[in-house]
Amino acid sequence: EAGVTQSPTHLIKTRGQQATLRCSPISGHTSVYWYQQALGLGLQFLLWYDEGEERNRGNFPPRFSGRQFPNYSSELNVNALELEDSALYLCASSWGPGVYEQYFGPGTRLTVT
Amino acid sequence: RKEVEQDPGPFNVPEGATVAFNCTYSNSASQSFFWYRQDCRKEPKLLMSVYSSGNEDGRFTAQLNRASQYISLLIRDSKLSDSATYLCVVNLDGGSQGNLIFGKGTKLSVKP
Numbered sequence: 204e205a206g207v208t209q210s211p212t213h214l215i216k217t218r219g220q221q222a223t224l225r226c227s228p229i230s231g232h233t234s235v236y237w238y239q240q241a242l243g244l245g246l247q248f249l250l251w252y253d254e255g256e257e258r259n260r261g262n263f264p265p266r267f268s269g270r271q272f273p274n275y276s277s278e279l280n281v282n283a284l285e286l287e288d289s290a291l292y293l294c295a296s297s298w299g300p301g302v303y304e305q306y307f308g309p310g311t312r313l314t315v316t
Numbered sequence: 317r318k319e320v321e322q323d324p325g326p327f328n329v330p331e332g333a334t335v336a337f338n339c340t341y342s343n344s345a346s347q348s349f350f351w352y353r354q355d356c357r358k359e360p361k362l363l364m365s366v367y368s369s370g371n372e373d374g375r376f377t378a379q380l381n382r383a384s385q386y387i388s389l390l391i392r393d394s395k396l397s398d399s400a401t402y403l404c405v406v407n408l409d410g411g412s413q414g415n416l417i418f419g420k421g422t423k424l425s426v427k428p
Binding site: 234236238244245246248251253258259261291293295300304305306307308309310 | 350357358359360361362365403413414415416417418419420421
């Protein structure tokens with residue numbers, strides 16, 4: 204069974220640009236979660252989508268946004284990039300909301316210069 | 317107080333040793349609990365869920381103490397391949413918030 208996939212693997216942008224990151228969940232999973240892991244910091248929750256709707260968001264500014272498509276894949280958009288947005292962005296999926304285990308993709312490493 | 321706290325380590329142990337990691341969580345509404353492992357510059361991988369009765373998976377044993385808001389992971393007969401960062405993770409409110417709360421991790425290094 205294929206795991207969670209993310210693209211691109213690496214992304215280099217300059218300050219002020221926009222970045223788009225993509226995620227495909229495990230087949231059958233309806234919930235997709237986005238996390239940020241900055242160097243030396245723990246994973247911080249960004250966004251949660253389930254059945255096409257945003258269910259919850261973490262303590263991040265509105266320039267972090269996303270969506271979930273009818274096939275349950277998801278996109279994370281980061282506008283007006285700042286240097287401190289440089290991090291590993293991880294996508295996870297689960298069978299549904301609630302207590303289900305989350306499985307992570309390999310991540311997209313975003314570098315803002 | 318941080319939501320999930322772990323000893324950052326590093327724990328440096330010889331092959332074959334038994335090592336235990338502890339974790340405390342602050343929110344008594346936490347509903348489900350997990351241990352993940354993360355290798356350097358890789359994604360976290362689910363190691364095991366933690367159940368109230370405690371559970372074992374091969375060399376790994378997880379315990380939960382809800383009264384003390386404390387979770388533990390015991391690794392027996394450590395292997396070189398166990399070297400990684402171990403993340404204590406909780407999920408709040410039965411999932412109404414959806415997201416997992418991660419500790420910063422405990423680094424384990426198993427030496428020959």
